[in-house]
Amino acid sequence: MVSLQNQKVKPYTGIEDVQRVGLAVATCAERVGRFGFVAKQLMLIEAGKMSSVANWEFKAALGRQLWESTLHWGIWRDRIAELRAHEHLIERHVEGPLQDLFQELLHSENDAELAEGLYAVILPAYRAALEKYNAETNPLVDQPTVRAVRHVLLDLDDHLAFGQTLLDAIERDQQAGLSAWGQHIKLYLDAAGGIDGTGPLRPAFELPAPRHRGDFRIPNSFARDARFSTTLPKINPFNETTVPEAMLSKMWVRSQEMTAAELCATVLFEWEDLPYAGYVDLARHCWDETRHSLFGQAALEAEGQPIETLPSWVGYAKHTLPAYPQKRYAHLAIATEANQMSYPGGKRGEWEWCKDKAQHALMTTYQDFDWADEVNHVAYGREWLIRYYCKGDRTKAQAMSDETVAERQAYYAQFADATKP
Ligand SMILES: [Fe+2]
Ligand SMILES: [Fe+2]
Known part of the structure; x- marks a missing residue:
């Protein structure tokens, strides 16, 4: 009879660090609520900007990313309901600094600005916040969120890899102006305490004047880049x-x-x-x-x-x-x-x-x-x-x-x- 050396089989289904004290349920729900808000805002911005982005490849990528962002929003919505919490933890950010951050991004004025805000500032920060979450929560008690984070990261890594090709395509002589816009978005991110709210809060009076004044309106035409007629x-x-x-x-x-x-x-x-x-x-x-x-x-x-x-x-x-x-x-x-x-x-x-x-x-x-x-x-x-x-x-x-x-x-x-x- 063939038998196993039972002690050699990995315990805890392969989950490691099960004795880490980790985060409280309320803390997890709070962060998941912010991730949910971020995913929903990404969906809205990707949808709101798709028709006015001119670069054909960027436009197509937004078509894909907005669908994946919608699915991510759903992942966070489902998880929050399992953490003795409610979807209002997502929706309450509609008033506050996270909302202001995304309003600024929505008011990017061209493809390069949107690319800089999205792929050089916000998505890297979202990625880092997700990794921090998995590094801090207890991987056994909170395994469903840990798994969700890992799956969202799979898509985000694709978005970031694509985004890097856009950042690499920015004309050199425009890079200085763009870094200023990136810094503008970064300051609004700091005012929200970062994506997950764990960073130091930059006081609102230190922020540059907002770009957005009033609601964003989708332009009445579909943009095409200079290659097309x-x-x-x-x-x-x-x-x-x-x-x-x-x-x-x-x-x-x-x-x-x-x-x-x-x-x-x-x-x-x-x-x-x-x-x-x-x-x-x-x-x-x-x-x-x-x-x-x-x-x-x-x-x-x-x-x-x-x-x-x-x-x-x-x-x-x-x-x-x-x-x-x-x-x-x-x-x-x-x-x-x-x-x-x-x-x-x-x-x-x-x-x-x-x-x-x-x-x-x-x-x-x-x-x-x-x-x-x-x-x-x-x-x-x-x-x-x-x-x-x-x-x-x-x-x-x-x-x-x-x-x-x-x-x-x-x-x-x-x-x-x-x-x-
Ligand atoms: Fe169709
Ligand atoms: Fe079709």
């Missing part, structure tokens, strides 16, 4: 006369879905009374549309057609941003996506065309997952527009969506002559 109306640079050309045309359409992602980000930022699950769905919707755009970019790149050499359509900003956020979302989730579920044609039809007609292996994979995502997007529209916002009144939701279609047609009427063959 934008197009209005939506004119596909490829035609459908041959299968290879029609394939390129489909790739370009995918690549332009960044506009759908930008629309989702603006809705997430402005829709104030959504339940947590609604923010998760909107954030995911944003990241899915970002990914779809990257599918198109990657497919075009493989065909020797870099995306920045092709026209970039920015139309959604023009005809949907004037509408309130729910109506704006109805244009995407009801007027556009729900119609793509019909077959023949629709999302399934696109996938079949790539698989059977064009026999393009990579686009078949892309369209397969695009179709899977789109099924979920239609469900998000049903849940948050019809059931939640319109209280189950399908006709009201449809009317809201129909109005957006009429507004889109009215907007594009001005280009009617330009688009005639």
